[in-house]
Amino acid sequence: MPSLLILVPLIGIIALNLPLGKFMKRLSFLLTLFFALLQACLVLIAPAEFWRQETVDVGGLLTFNLSADPLSLVLLLAIAIVIFATLLVGSETLQDDNKQFNFTNLLIIALIGMNGIVMVQDLFSLYVFLEITAIASFILISLHKDRDALEGAFKYLILSAVATLMMLSSISLLLMTTGTSSFSGVAVALHAGQNYMVLLAVALFVGGLFIKGGLVPFHGWLPDAYSAAPSSVSVLLAGIVTKTTGIYTLIRLVMSVFGFTPQIKAVLLLVGAISILVGALAALGQKDFKRMLAYSSISQVGYIILSLGTGTPLGIAGAVFHLFNHAIFKTQLFVNAAAIEEQTGTRDMDKMGGLAARMPVTGGTSIVAFLSTAGIPPLAGFWSKLIIIIALWMSGHYAYAVIAVLASVITLAYFLSMQRRVFFGTLVETFSTIKEAKAGIVLPAVILAVITIAVGVLFPYILNTFILPVKSLLG
Amino acid sequence: MSINIAQLIRVSMVFIPLLLLAGFYCIMVSRNLIRTLIGLEILTKGVTLLIIVAGYVTGYMAVAQSFAITLIIIEVVVLAVAAGLIVNVFRHTDSLDRRNLQNLRG
Amino acid sequence: MNLNICLLIALTIAALWSIMHENLIKAAIALAVTSIILTTLMFRFASPLAAVFELSVCAGLITVIFMSTISLTKPLTQTEAVAHAKERLKRFWYLPVLLAAAAVGLGLAAIPLNFTIPQAPAPANVRSVLWNERQLDLLGQVVIILAGVFGVVVLFKEKVKEKS
Numbered sequence: 001m002p003s004l005l006i007l008v009p010l011i012g013i014i015a016l017n018l019p020l021g022k023f024m025k026r027l028s029f030l031l032t033l034f035f036a037l038l039q040a041c042l043v044l045i046a047p048a049e050f051w052r053q054e055t056v057d058v059g060g061l062l063t064f065n066l067s068a069d070p071l072s073l074v075l076l077l078a079i080a081i082v083i084f085a086t087l088l089v090g091s092e093t094l095q096d097d098n099k100q101f102n103f104t105n106l107l108i109i110a111l112i113g114m115n116g117i118v119m120v121q122d123l124f125s126l127y128v129f130l131e132i133t134a135i136a137s138f139i140l141i142s143l144h145k146d147r148d149a150l151e152g153a154f155k156y157l158i159l160s161a162v163a164t165l166m167m168l169s170s171i172s173l174l175l176m177t178t179g180t181s182s183f184s185g186v187a188v189a190l191h192a193g194q195n196y197m198v199l200l201a202v203a204l205f206v207g208g209l210f211i212k213g214g215l216v217p218f219h220g221w222l223p224d225a226y227s228a229a230p231s232s233v234s235v236l237l238a239g240i241v242t243k244t245t246g247i248y249t250l251i252r253l254v255m256s257v258f259g260f261t262p263q264i265k266a267v268l269l270l271v272g273a274i275s276i277l278v279g280a281l282a283a284l285g286q287k288d289f290k291r292m293l294a295y296s297s298i299s300q301v302g303y304i305i306l307s308l309g310t311g312t313p314l315g316i317a318g319a320v321f322h323l324f325n326h327a328i329f330k331t332q333l334f335v336n337a338a339a340i341e342e343q344t345g346t347r348d349m350d351k352m353g354g355l356a357a358r359m360p361v362t363g364g365t366s367i368v369a370f371l372s373t374a375g376i377p378p379l380a381g382f383w384s385k386l387i388i389i390i391a392l393w394m395s396g397h398y399a400y401a402v403i404a405v406l407a408s409v410i411t412l413a414y415f416l417s418m419q420r421r422v423f424f425g426t427l428v429e430t431f432s433t434i435k436e437a438k439a440g441i442v443l444p445a446v447i448l449a450v451i452t453i454a455v456g457v458l459f460p461y462i463l464n465t466f467i468l469p470v471k472s473l474l475g
Numbered sequence: 476m477s478i479n480i481a482q483l484i485r486v487s488m489v490f491i492p493l494l495l496l497a498g499f500y501c502i503m504v505s506r507n508l509i510r511t512l513i514g515l516e517i518l519t520k521g522v523t524l525l526i527i528v529a530g531y532v533t534g535y536m537a538v539a540q541s542f543a544i545t546l547i548i549i550e551v552v553v554l555a556v557a558a559g560l561i562v563n564v565f566r567h568t569d570s571l572d573r574r575n576l577q578n579l580r581g
Numbered sequence: 582m583n584l585n586i587c588l589l590i591a592l593t594i595a596a597l598w599s600i601m602h603e604n605l606i607k608a609a610i611a612l613a614v615t616s617i618i619l620t621t622l623m624f625r626f627a628s629p630l631a632a633v634f635e636l637s638v639c640a641g642l643i644t645v646i647f648m649s650t651i652s653l654t655k656p657l658t659q660t661e662a663v664a665h666a667k668e669r670l671k672r673f674w675y676l677p678v679l680l681a682a683a684a685v686g687l688g689l690a691a692i693p694l695n696f697t698i699p700q701a702p703a704p705a706n707v708r709s710v711l712w713n714e715r716q717l718d719l720l721g722q723v724v725i726i727l728a729g730v731f732g733v734v735v736l737f738k739e740k741v742k743e744k745s
Contacts, residue, residue, distance in 0.1 A: 486585065493684055500676050537705040541718065
């Protein structure tokens, strides 16, 4: 019954907003925590029949066309983990009770939106849930209503609206040429015949998804939105929103609907490679901690798209694995950024130094995260990057493989520079009395670091239970 | 296909891109934030028209109307949030000029 | 058919009017007029239910949103407005020229209509399609309206003065 993952949080929101007194406001935190943990447990232990498409009416009235295959399950797990981390960070960093309540409710709405995105089987329903997630993100970014956040939210809104209108035009053109909007219907009709109208529709849709995913050259909104948002919202945005709305949809549509035509593969390879390089080089010159992490996100997402562009089962498996790993370690890094911003009050790396002496847990977990990002064994990031580079080499794209390896070196460089500037070196005078971040921020950081290490060390087990089933989707 | 449908497609393939182009130009060139929203609205009207024409031409009127209704509802919410952002920007900077929103750079 | 072409031309002119006019309030009214013309077109294309939504929501509710936003934000003074109008014309006069050129270009381009258009098996009822087949969209609309409510609460509420 995949629709439970959407209906239960919706009932939760309605219940939270009934006028039943102050008790409801305190309940909101526990309720959202419950939803996130429930989702993680369901992904890990529910049997396969649970996730098949519903054929039975729910309560006799509602029939929803939702189903979850192994690719969606990976995303559902990532969504649950990131929502958990965001909730904990938010509860520590937002002081005002009213703001906390609004934040938690909007977080549940974002959860509903993202669960919907990974489970729908229809292009137009995909649009509807994309918009739900986007609106929740805009409001969350501008939660504190400070000037920079409003600027980031407005830029994101305009670009996101243009992207969704491109996708809608594509859906209408596909309606005109194929008569349907469901994934399977469009896929069948596209295999039958290709004409210029269909090509235009595919190009428009893929272009819209590139904007949503923050790929070069449509990445203009991403650094502003990530760095100006409140720290907990940055965790949500960087950890899962861009990935679900842009990258997962791209993987799903190219795999199941549009097919791996040579043109699509060439475009994916090119855009992926450019994103890797531009993101990595831009990250080198940043002073603002979160802005550097934002450009690093652009670079890592480039890896995912590059791997997708090979079109081979190994490449796609590598892309999905890197997607999951990136969700984990990017969330980790932004949780650390939240800890630093909370304790020192600044994001300027030039003003920091030697913080590891006073904030050992934050420093330690950030080392784990950055080693994973740069692809150092035995952490999780090493395995996914290895798979990507092998897939590129095996499918003959030698130049792109070399670019991927070189960019890894640049990634190592800017992260080492960040570590040196922020955590090591002599302790700056102004920050000599700060303490480690509060439990609510330290706990998700530790859990995420443990997941990174575990996925890396237990890689053979992960290979069998998660990656090969994803590969089997492609026959 | 019958003459009527073919002619309708040709005519709409002239006017709908015009609307989309006008809306896009407005978003890119305008400095006033509210004018940007007007451009967004024009874009939305172009896409609504495209959906309706696609439905009329194929005969799938019911599906196209459902799409159009959902699109209109979603656009209203997006516009309300955008208007809220603009009002708050005005409260901060006392102007609606887009060039004031260039703080984040780099 | 000719009536459709006239309506489409009127639609483009109304959209152009709302983009080019300096006064924001008149531009919002022109946007409402654009919605009304689009409603008429939708009626002619056998979409009465969607046309009613377009009229009541876009020509009505969105115009109200624009008017409230305009009234909550201070307009320019008289001298500033005149100078601003002259200056923006320099940027915006490209638009009608661009549109005319695009219209000529698109009109003359021989677009090959070589794709087969799928025909619907039987004309369906909008209500039954909306409520039976596209229930997920309806659920999405409910959630998005909830999100909109939270958006209005977060964005439009003024800060309550703290008790000293």
